[in-house]
Amino acid sequence: METITIMNPLTDTDALQDFPALxxxxxxxxxxxxxxxxWHPDDRDDLMQEIAAQLWRAWPGYDTGRPxxxxxxxxxxxxxxxxxxxxxxGVQPESWHxxxxxxxxxxxxxxxxxxxxxxxxxxxxxxxxxxxxLLLLYLEDRSYREMAxxxxxxxxxxxxxxxxxxxxxxxxL
Numbered sequence: 001m002e003t004i005t006i007m008n009p010l011t012d013t014d015a016l017q018d019f020p021a022l023x024x025x026x027x028x029x030x031x032x033x034x035x036x037x038x039w040h041p042d043d044r045d046d047l048m049q050e051i052a053a054q055l056w057r058a059w060p061g062y063d064t065g066r067p068x069x070x071x072x073x074x075x076x077x078x079x080x081x082x083x084x085x086x087x088x089x090g091v092q093p094e095s096w097h098x099x100x101x102x103x104x105x106x107x108x109x110x111x112x113x114x115x116x117x118x119x120x121x122x123x124x125x126x127x128x129x130x131x132x133x134l135l136l137l138y139l140e141d142r143s144y145r146e147m148a149x150x151x152x153x154x155x156x157x158x159x160x161x162x163x164x165x166x167x168x169x170x171x172x173l
Contacts, residue, residue, distance in 0.1 A: 019055075023055065026068065026069055030052065031044075032136060033051065033077060036124060036132050036133075036135075037080035037083055037129070038083065047079070047080060047083055050079055054075055055075050058071075070149055070150055073137065074150045074152075077133045080133075081133065084129045119173050120173075123173065127165075131161070131165055134147060134161055135165060138162055138165075144162070
């Protein structure tokens with residue numbers, strides 16, 4: 001039987017040095033999560049900084065036997081959801097910002113594609129924080145198992161919620 005060794009980043013110098021490289025490698029996750037939960041550029045930057053700080057604080061507990069991106073998503077989404085909940089309830093998000101399109105628009109010069117991405121982001125903005133997280137992970141082609149792991153839900157619950165979100169999206173668009 002193979003023994004799995006879990007490094008403690010605080011005592012393992014190599015692992016400690018790996019954190020900045022892993023953070024840079026997965027920077028897109030930070031941008032996507034922050035862009036999904038904060039619409040003003042300054043707020044997005046603040047949220048990205050808060051997520052990075054929380055990742056650093058949680059780094060000693062990271063289990064190297066699990067995918068870094070899953071761990072990162074879980075922390076990033078928890079921080080973002082707390083960020084949204086900490087804001088005044090009932091306040092509508094700011095109007096759509098053009099700089100969101102660099103996150104998901106496959107062809108920024110195609111007007112129809114641009115409109116579809118715009119509609120999708122508007123739909124996402126209207127969703128509760130957990131549903132935003134599900135949509136983000138779904139759009140990232142994460143498996144139901146990984147979504148369940150990131151969000152602390154069962155795979156069945158994830159499948160049901162995704163199905164309902166797809167149905168609402170079809171109705172609204």
